[in-house]
Amino acid sequence: MQLQITLSTLLLSFLLTSPTAFTSGAQSKPQDLVRSSCVHARYPRLCLRTLSHYPGPENTPLDLARAALRVSLAHTRRASKFLHALSKGGAAAMSKRQRSALRDCTEQISDSLDQLRRSLDELQHLRSETFRWQMSNAQTWVSAALTDGDTCLDGFAGNARPDVKRRVTDVAKVTSNALYMINRLGQSRTGKAMSKAKPKPRPRPRPIISQN
Structure with missing residues (x-):
């Protein structure tokens, strides 16, 4: 009996003091979404690495799309700063053609x-009534950003x-x-992040009036 009481006390103490005892189940769901979403991406390992360490919410496909865009923005911003600095201070040793390509x-x-x-x-201002149009805009702009990167290296x-x-x-x-x-x-x-439309109430059946 004393042994059972001791074990119960230890278990209760663990549950009360462990910071992950109650959060591991909640944390596994976002990570499962990241894994299942990244597995078919073009660069799955990079996708998993960048999104697994993303500090924001990742509970829905909309969260993941926003997070992936923010990751892309951060990387592009760093590349842009590097290219601007290089064009000012490191282009002297380049050929005329390379300097022109760097400017472009x-x-x-x-x-x-x-x-x-x-x-x-x-994506920050999605609305149900314009969802398709807004998604088309986002897809077009991100595709254009990809094309710009290809054109940059081609130059x-x-x-x-x-x-x-x-x-x-x-x-x-x-x-x-x-x-x-x-x-x-x-x-x-809908991206699962849009508010779900309330189901319309079913019409009540009309009472049957006896003809007798």
Whole structure:
């Protein structure tokens, strides 16, 4: 009897003091959503790594699409700052063609940044009545951001500096994953984050009036 009381006391103490005892079940659901969503992304490992450490909510497909866009924005912003700094201080050793390609690339990545911002803003203000139109806008802008990255590297004709190529390729990968999440959200029609419409009340059956 004394042993049973001791074990019960220890178990109760663990449940009251452990910070994960009551949260592990709640945390597993968002992580399961991230895994099941990233598995079919173009870059699944990168998707899982970036979204698993994302600090915001990830409870719905809409949350994931927004998170993926924010990740893409952060990577693109860093690449844009790097290219601007390089064009000012590190372009002297480049050929005239490479300097021209770098200027074009800097502008294109800046355009990508603007398009990603517009896409995120669209997802922040989704409405049921304009959902399809807004999703189409977001898909178009993120696709354009991807094209800008490809055009940037094409301008170097295969002679891009390794650090430029690495950063622009990284942006392309996270942006591709963001586009996948947006497309996946669009297929859901509502994204699960929209408020569900209240079911219409069923009409009451009319009473049968006897003809006798």
